[in-house]
Amino acid sequence: MKEIFARASVRSYEDKPVEKEKIEQLLRAAMAAPTAKNQRPWEFYVVENKEVLEKLGAASQYAWPAGKAPAAIVICYRKEGNSAPEMLDIDCAICAENIWLELAHLGLGGLMLGIAPLEERMKIVAEALNLPENLAAFTVIPFGYPKKEKERPDRYEAERVHWLA
Protein backbone atom coordinates (compact mmCIF):
# COMPACT_ATOMS: atom_id res chain seq x y z
CA MET A 1 0.00 0.00 0.00
CA LYS A 2 1.66 3.22 -1.14
CA GLU A 3 0.65 5.29 1.91
CA ILE A 4 2.68 3.04 4.22
CA PHE A 5 5.79 3.87 2.24
CA ALA A 6 4.94 7.56 1.70
CA ARG A 7 4.19 8.29 5.37
CA ALA A 8 6.79 10.47 7.06
CA SER A 9 7.20 12.66 10.11
CA VAL A 10 6.38 16.10 8.72
CA ARG A 11 7.38 19.01 10.93
CA SER A 12 7.00 22.05 8.67
CA TYR A 13 3.73 23.12 7.14
CA GLU A 14 2.31 25.61 4.65
CA ASP A 15 0.52 28.55 6.21
CA LYS A 16 -2.84 27.24 5.00
CA PRO A 17 -5.77 25.75 6.92
CA VAL A 18 -6.87 22.15 6.37
CA GLU A 19 -10.39 21.71 5.03
CA LYS A 20 -13.01 20.47 7.54
CA GLU A 21 -13.95 17.50 5.30
CA LYS A 22 -10.34 16.32 5.35
CA ILE A 23 -10.14 16.62 9.13
CA GLU A 24 -13.36 14.61 9.38
CA GLN A 25 -11.84 11.98 7.12
CA LEU A 26 -8.83 11.76 9.47
CA LEU A 27 -11.20 11.21 12.39
CA ARG A 28 -13.12 8.58 10.43
CA ALA A 29 -9.84 6.76 9.79
CA ALA A 30 -8.99 7.07 13.49
CA MET A 31 -12.26 5.51 14.59
CA ALA A 32 -11.91 2.67 12.08
CA ALA A 33 -8.95 1.35 14.09
CA PRO A 34 -9.22 -1.99 15.87
CA THR A 35 -9.25 -2.00 19.69
CA ALA A 36 -9.07 -4.73 22.31
CA LYS A 37 -12.56 -6.10 22.98
CA ASN A 38 -13.74 -3.32 20.65
CA GLN A 39 -13.55 -1.00 23.65
CA ARG A 40 -12.93 2.18 21.60
CA PRO A 41 -11.65 4.11 24.59
CA TRP A 42 -11.08 7.37 22.75
CA GLU A 43 -12.19 10.97 22.56
CA PHE A 44 -10.62 13.31 20.00
CA TYR A 45 -9.83 16.98 20.37
CA VAL A 46 -9.33 18.94 17.16
CA VAL A 47 -7.25 22.01 17.87
CA GLU A 48 -6.99 24.93 15.45
CA ASN A 49 -6.60 27.64 18.06
CA LYS A 50 -3.07 29.09 17.80
CA GLU A 51 -2.73 29.72 21.52
CA VAL A 52 -3.69 26.14 22.39
CA LEU A 53 -1.41 24.77 19.65
CA GLU A 54 1.47 26.69 21.22
CA LYS A 55 0.70 25.20 24.63
CA LEU A 56 0.71 21.73 23.06
CA GLY A 57 4.05 22.59 21.47
CA ALA A 58 5.47 23.09 24.95
CA ALA A 59 4.51 19.60 26.17
CA SER A 60 8.13 18.46 25.77
CA GLN A 61 11.34 19.59 24.10
CA TYR A 62 10.29 17.46 21.10
CA ALA A 63 6.72 18.75 20.83
CA TRP A 64 7.50 22.04 19.02
CA PRO A 65 5.89 20.94 15.68
CA ALA A 66 2.50 21.46 17.36
CA GLY A 67 3.29 25.15 17.77
CA LYS A 68 4.01 25.47 14.02
CA ALA A 69 1.07 23.48 12.64
CA PRO A 70 -2.29 24.88 11.51
CA ALA A 71 -4.07 22.07 13.38
CA ALA A 72 -3.62 19.07 15.64
CA ILE A 73 -5.68 16.09 16.70
CA VAL A 74 -5.19 14.98 20.28
CA ILE A 75 -6.10 11.37 20.98
CA CYS A 76 -7.39 10.97 24.53
CA TYR A 77 -8.68 7.89 26.32
CA ARG A 78 -11.17 7.46 29.12
CA LYS A 79 -9.52 6.34 32.34
CA GLU A 80 -12.40 4.21 33.68
CA GLY A 81 -14.99 1.86 32.22
CA ASN A 82 -12.72 0.09 29.74
CA SER A 83 -13.19 -3.62 29.07
CA ALA A 84 -9.45 -4.17 28.42
CA PRO A 85 -7.66 -1.37 30.33
CA GLU A 86 -4.23 -2.99 29.96
CA MET A 87 -4.52 -2.52 26.17
CA LEU A 88 -5.29 1.22 26.16
CA ASP A 89 -1.88 2.35 24.94
CA ILE A 90 -1.84 -0.20 22.15
CA ASP A 91 -5.35 0.78 21.02
CA CYS A 92 -4.42 4.46 20.92
CA ALA A 93 -1.13 3.79 19.11
CA ILE A 94 -2.90 1.87 16.35
CA CYS A 95 -5.43 4.69 16.11
CA ALA A 96 -2.58 7.20 15.75
CA GLU A 97 -1.04 5.19 12.92
CA ASN A 98 -4.40 5.15 11.12
CA ILE A 99 -4.48 8.96 11.25
CA TRP A 100 -0.85 9.15 10.12
CA LEU A 101 -1.53 6.94 7.09
CA GLU A 102 -4.71 8.85 6.20
CA LEU A 103 -2.68 12.08 6.32
CA ALA A 104 -0.39 10.60 3.67
CA HIS A 105 -3.40 9.49 1.63
CA LEU A 106 -4.89 13.01 1.67
CA GLY A 107 -1.64 14.75 0.66
CA LEU A 108 -1.24 16.12 4.18
CA GLY A 109 1.63 15.59 6.59
CA GLY A 110 2.10 15.39 10.32
CA LEU A 111 3.48 13.24 13.04
CA MET A 112 2.78 11.63 16.35
CA LEU A 113 4.30 13.29 19.44
CA GLY A 114 5.42 11.23 22.41
CA ILE A 115 3.08 12.16 25.28
CA ALA A 116 1.73 9.07 27.16
CA PRO A 117 2.85 7.39 29.32
CA LEU A 118 4.98 10.32 30.55
CA GLU A 119 2.89 11.90 33.33
CA GLU A 120 4.49 15.33 33.06
CA ARG A 121 3.70 15.64 29.34
CA MET A 122 0.20 14.22 29.78
CA LYS A 123 -0.49 16.86 32.42
CA ILE A 124 0.63 19.73 30.16
CA VAL A 125 -1.66 18.48 27.37
CA ALA A 126 -4.58 17.94 29.77
CA GLU A 127 -4.20 21.50 31.05
CA ALA A 128 -3.90 22.97 27.55
CA LEU A 129 -7.17 21.29 26.54
CA ASN A 130 -8.85 21.68 29.90
CA LEU A 131 -9.62 17.95 29.82
CA PRO A 132 -12.27 16.59 32.16
CA GLU A 133 -10.96 14.42 35.03
CA ASN A 134 -12.07 11.16 33.37
CA LEU A 135 -9.89 11.66 30.26
CA ALA A 136 -6.15 11.25 29.75
CA ALA A 137 -4.09 12.56 26.82
CA PHE A 138 -2.38 9.85 24.78
CA THR A 139 -0.75 11.68 21.88
CA VAL A 140 -0.81 14.89 19.87
CA ILE A 141 -0.77 14.73 16.08
CA PRO A 142 0.07 18.11 14.53
CA PHE A 143 -0.62 18.26 10.81
CA GLY A 144 -1.05 20.48 7.78
CA TYR A 145 0.02 20.79 4.16
CA PRO A 146 3.70 19.81 4.04
CA LYS A 147 6.19 22.50 3.03
CA LYS A 148 8.25 19.98 1.07
CA GLU A 149 8.16 16.36 0.01
CA LYS A 150 10.31 14.00 2.00
CA GLU A 151 12.55 11.37 0.47
CA ARG A 152 11.64 8.00 1.90
CA PRO A 153 14.38 5.48 2.65
CA ASP A 154 13.86 1.79 2.04
CA ARG A 155 14.13 0.40 5.57
CA TYR A 156 13.86 -3.25 4.67
CA GLU A 157 16.60 -5.23 6.42
CA ALA A 158 16.67 -8.83 5.29
CA GLU A 159 18.91 -9.80 8.24
CA ARG A 160 16.14 -8.84 10.70
CA VAL A 161 13.86 -11.50 9.28
CA HIS A 162 14.10 -15.04 10.58
CA TRP A 163 12.41 -17.58 8.36
CA LEU A 164 11.49 -20.91 9.89
CA ALA A 165 10.56 -22.85 6.80
Ligand SMILES: Cc1cc2nc3c(=O)[nH]c(=O)nc-3n(C[C@H](O)[C@H](O)[C@H](O)COP(=O)(O)O)c2cc1C
Ligand atom coordinates in the same frame (compact mmCIF):
# COMPACT_ATOMS: atom_id res chain seq x y z
C1 LIG B 1 5.72 6.86 19.78
C2 LIG B 1 6.36 7.95 18.96
C3 LIG B 1 6.67 9.15 19.56
C4 LIG B 1 7.26 10.17 18.81
N1 LIG B 1 7.48 11.38 19.41
C5 LIG B 1 7.98 12.40 18.67
C6 LIG B 1 8.11 13.70 19.24
O1 LIG B 1 7.77 13.93 20.41
N2 LIG B 1 8.62 14.68 18.47
C7 LIG B 1 9.00 14.47 17.17
O2 LIG B 1 9.45 15.42 16.52
N3 LIG B 1 8.87 13.24 16.58
C8 LIG B 1 8.34 12.22 17.30
N4 LIG B 1 8.14 10.99 16.72
C9 LIG B 1 8.51 10.78 15.31
C10 LIG B 1 9.78 9.92 15.17
O3 LIG B 1 10.90 10.68 15.50
C11 LIG B 1 9.84 9.39 13.72
O4 LIG B 1 8.72 8.58 13.49
C12 LIG B 1 11.10 8.59 13.42
O5 LIG B 1 12.25 9.42 13.53
C13 LIG B 1 11.07 7.97 12.03
O6 LIG B 1 10.87 8.95 11.05
P1 LIG B 1 9.63 8.88 10.05
O7 LIG B 1 8.37 8.98 10.88
O8 LIG B 1 9.77 10.07 9.14
O9 LIG B 1 9.66 7.57 9.33
C14 LIG B 1 7.55 9.96 17.44
C15 LIG B 1 7.22 8.74 16.85
C16 LIG B 1 6.63 7.76 17.59
C17 LIG B 1 6.24 6.46 16.89
